Amino acid sequence: MDLLTPGTGLIIWQAFVFLLLVFLLAKFAWKPILNSLKERETSIQQALEAAEKARAEMAHLQANNEKLLQEARNERDKILKEARQTANRLVEEARTEARLAADKIVNDARQAIQLEKQAALREVKVQVARFSIQIAEKLLKKNLENDNAQKELIETYLKDISVN
Amino acid sequence: MPSFLLIFKRLALLPALAAALLYAPRLYASESTAAGGFDVGEVILHHVKDDHVWHFWDGHYGTLYLPVIVYTKEKGWEIFSSRNFYDEHHNLVEYNGYRMEHGHIYLAETGKPVLDLSITKNVAMLFINAVLLLAVFAAVARGYAQNKGRAPRGIQSFFEPIIVFVRDEIVKPNIGHHYEKYLPYLLSLFFFILFGNLLGLLPGAGNLTGNIAVTMTLAVFTFLITNFSGNKAYWGHIFWTPGVPFLLRFVILPVEIVGLFTKPFSLMIRLFVAITAGHIVLLSLISLAFIFQSIAVGLVSSLIVLFINLIELLVAGIQAYVFTLFTSLYIGMAVADHDHH
Numbered sequence: 001m002d003l004l005t006p007g008t009g010l011i012i013w014q015a016f017v018f019l020l021l022v023f024l025l026a027k028f029a030w031k032p033i034l035n036s037l038k039e040r041e042t043s044i045q046q047a048l049e050a051a052e053k054a055r056a057e058m059a060h061l062q063a064n065n066e067k068l069l070q071e072a073r074n075e076r077d078k079i080l081k082e083a084r085q086t087a088n089r090l091v092e093e094a095r096t097e098a099r100l101a102a103d104k105i106v107n108d109a110r111q112a113i114q115l116e117k118q119a120a121l122r123e124v125k126v127q128v129a130r131f132s133i134q135i136a137e138k139l140l141k142k143n144l145e146n147d148n149a150q151k152e153l154i155e156t157y158l159k160d161i162s163v164n
Numbered sequence: 165m166p167s168f169l170l171i172f173k174r175l176a177l178l179p180a181l182a183a184a185l186l187y188a189p190r191l192y193a194s195e196s197t198a199a200g201g202f203d204v205g206e207v208i209l210h211h212v213k214d215d216h217v218w219h220f221w222d223g224h225y226g227t228l229y230l231p232v233i234v235y236t237k238e239k240g241w242e243i244f245s246s247r248n249f250y251d252e253h254h255n256l257v258e259y260n261g262y263r264m265e266h267g268h269i270y271l272a273e274t275g276k277p278v279l280d281l282s283i284t285k286n287v288a289m290l291f292i293n294a295v296l297l298l299a300v301f302a303a304v305a306r307g308y309a310q311n312k313g314r315a316p317r318g319i320q321s322f323f324e325p326i327i328v329f330v331r332d333e334i335v336k337p338n339i340g341h342h343y344e345k346y347l348p349y350l351l352s353l354f355f356f357i358l359f360g361n362l363l364g365l366l367p368g369a370g371n372l373t374g375n376i377a378v379t380m381t382l383a384v385f386t387f388l389i390t391n392f393s394g395n396k397a398y399w400g401h402i403f404w405t406p407g408v409p410f411l412l413r414f415v416i417l418p419v420e421i422v423g424l425f426t427k428p429f430s431l432m433i434r435l436f437v438a439i440t441a442g443h444i445v446l447l448s449l450i451s452l453a454f455i456f457q458s459i460a461v462g463l464v465s466s467l468i469v470l471f472i473n474l475i476e477l478l479v480a481g482i483q484a485y486v487f488t489l490f491t492s493l494y495i496g497m498a499v500a501d502h503d504h505h
Binding site: 002003004005006007008009010011012013014015017018020021022024025026028029030031032033034036037043 | 209212213214233266267279280281282284286287290291294297298301302304305308309312313324327328331344347348349351352355356375376377378380381382384385440
């Protein structure tokens with residue numbers, strides 16, 4: 001057969017087989033393959049979009065978290081500050097109270113001591129008076145044993161009276 | 165080291181030996197007729213052309229006699245083995261009123277050519293190619309069914325990038341948004357040519373995609389699809405080219421009409437020439453060894469053949485790409501929404 005003149009038989013076979021091949025391949029190969037490829041591409045596209053969305057959401061959540069965290073931190077600081085203040089106040093109050101109680105005890109003690117002291121003093125005074133009177137009695141008894149001394153004393157008193 | 169060299173030498177000699185096995189006896193047969201004892205042109209042309217027998221090697225079992233299917237008004241349909249045209253010395257003989265001359269079959273009495281639908285070497289190659297394509301892509305499609313929702317595996321993952329390449333790099337950019345309708349044809353075209361080219365490179369294989377009948381048929385399909393999909397703008401552009409002065413239109417019109425036919429014609433010639441030329445180059449290089457009757461020449465030419473073979477692998481892909489690319493381009497021109505101002 002010649003190189004440059006196409007053979008009729010081969011043309012007919014080629015046309016027939018090739019058309020059949022295109023038909024069969026289209027039906028049994030290209031259709032399922034291309035559909036699967038398209039399906040996969042769509043699913044990949046969707047997955048990518050979903051991932052992008054998730055990332056944005058994540059960033060949003062993170063920002064939210066950051067905000068919440070900041071708020072919580074502020075809250076904590078506030079609570080700590082308040083607690084510290086309360087504690088300080090409580091300590092202060094307790095201290096004041098204690099001081100007051102102590103003062104009261106001290107005062108009470110002082111008063112009791114004062115009272116005891118006065119009572120003791122009074123006792124001492126009474127004793128001293130009693131001793132003085134006893135001494136004076138003894139002295140008087142001794143001094144006024146004679147009449148002259150008695151007269152002299154009367155005269156002295158009389159003199160004082162007359163002066164007044 | 166010397167043993168390594170020896171192995172290398174033997175490896176390098178393999179193609180030459182293969183060629184020797186394939187062609188040498190025929191060389192002796194034609195020794196008497198050709199100058200220098202070896203008719204290179206005859207051998208090479210015999211290889212690249214179609215034939216009614218499939219010759220693998222010489223000897224009793226080396227030739228596959230393919231079935232002959234002929235039709236004439238006088239004798240109707242007839243099927244018989246092409247062995248009947250050969251006697252025991254491989255000389256052509258008449259059979260049953262038919263005569264074969266240079267691969268063409270005639271009625272012996274009147275010399276009238278018959279309608280020859282024989283399963284020739286290329287038709288057999290065509291069948292092999294078609295069956296291979298169906299088997300491969302059925303397997304690929306099965307892969308998609310089996311690995312649904314999962315990553316591609318095996319043969320599926322081998323062909324997927326090629327399919328996606330054809331779709332996204334060849335068809336989509338050239339045809340535009342109507343591309344899906346043409347994709348099955350273009351994918352079939354691409355893989356038919358690719359597989360045909362690669363099969364043709366196998367030793368002993370027929371030169372299917374380097375046969376002008378095959379490339380012509382493919383080009384005609386492209387021509388038909390292109391022009392049947394042509395929209396108003398496409399035909400308007402051909403018959404009444406916009407933006408051209410009135411008188412010039414009468415010059416443009418025949419040019420455009422000739423253009424209709426040169427497009428598929430170029431497709432036909434390009435593929436035929438690229439593949440056939442590659443085969444001729446390979447065979448010529450192998451033949452050098454027999455022309456010079458020298459092992460040294462055979463060694464060197466075998467190395468070059470190895471190199472050219474790699475180039476041929478490249479060409480196989482490029483030609484499939486180019487044919488599909490231009491078909492897509494032509495279809496794209498026919499379906500494009502032109503907007504001239």
